[in-house]
Amino acid sequence: MLYKDFKESIKTLGFLSIEDFMVYAGVTSNDVLSWEEKNEVPYLVSLILHLLKGEKELLPTNWALDNVIEECLPLASLLEEVSSFPHKLEEMFLLQKKLNDSTNGKNWELGVNKFGKEINWLRCIHMEVAELIESTPWKHWKNINADPDMNNIHVELVDIWHFLMSYILQETNVPKAVSLSNTHCIYEAATEIDVKLMVKEAEKLSYIALAIDTGNMPSFSGIERFIDQFFRCCKISGLSFMWLQKLYIGKNCLNQFRQDNGYKEGHYIKVWNGNEDNVVMVDLLKKMEDVGFDDLYNKLKEEYSKNR
Incomplete structure (x- = not known):
């Protein structure tokens, strides 16, 4: 997802500002600045937006979703440990x-x-x-x-x-x-x-x-x-x-x-x-x-x- 599409999406979802979305999604200002610089939003963030909008046809296949989950599990485990x-x-x-x-x-x-x-x-x-x-x-x-x-x-x-x-x-x-x-x-x-x-x-x-x-x-x-x-x-x-x-x-x-x-x-x-x-x-x-x-x-x- 392009950064400009990301900004439009959060508006349509009712977020008053990017800062509101940052608090909701648990991301930092450095993350957002990086997305803006690259003009690209990470796949997992775009996935969250699609889920919030209910766009099921844009969601990945079960196989692709399994891969995402598999990649995220070590990070989730690390975050749980660090917490x-x-x-x-x-x-x-x-x-x-x-x-x-x-x-x-x-x-x-x-x-x-x-x-x-x-x-x-x-x-x-x-x-x-x-x-x-x-x-x-x-x-x-x-x-x-x-x-x-x-x-x-x-x-x-x-x-x-x-x-x-x-x-x-x-x-x-x-x-x-x-x-x-x-x-x-x-x-x-x-x-x-x-x-x-x-x-x-x-x-x-x-x-x-x-x-x-x-x-x-x-x-x-x-x-x-x-x-x-x-x-x-x-x-x-x-x-x-x-x-x-x-x-x-x-x-x-x-x-x-x-x-x-x-x-x-x-x-x-x-x-x-x-x-x-x-x-x-x-x-x-x-x-x-x-x-x-x-x-x-x-x-x-x-x-x-x-x-x-």
Whole structure:
């Protein structure tokens, strides 16, 4: 359908303006400008107009319609997935706040825990980046042909996310944190990993942390840089947002389990029958379709009891 025919059609259908149709169809002004520039309206939009006008003779054959549906299903699935991101972000930020309240006491946002110990989330991020890099064969003198431990790299990214969320919550509130993070979650995780690029981009998280800590970058602009760079690291490392969220629930649950079993006091057992607790947690996650905090906590409790 030509753009001029599109404009005539929306008038005959009772839309007062193109803006009214945009709201109805859920398209943006950039979409419409693109149609005008090309003087062509996408097939699916013209199909909507034909349906609204009741022009059945102009509708496609069943075979053609089946093809359209088949092509649209992946997009619909993606849109449904993306629509859940704000809720998943809110869930993670609330869980992180709850964990920090439990571990560090109320008012931890002031930078001191309930034992009077200083809290430095920026240093935490810096140290976790170092652990991520340790999971790659970065050393020129040792195991130079080794493969990166991608499972552990993903766990380290989740650890960074714990501390980054804590830093964001220290500077703002949950709704604002979700708003700042939401658009950055939409990305396609890499299937082929460039290890050198992954290390280089991870190091930038340390640079941002150091820049803020030394007063060379304002905190608020630093948060925005942090969020953008963090999800870039996830993308390059092949960690999708959905798996990040699943791993986060798992690690958050494990962190609470550690605290409940003497982690702070120093008598928690971190290696369970030859496997670190992180590894046990990930194995449990892979077997769970829907991850619930309480369900996973009980499974961890069961596995831990076998180690005592």
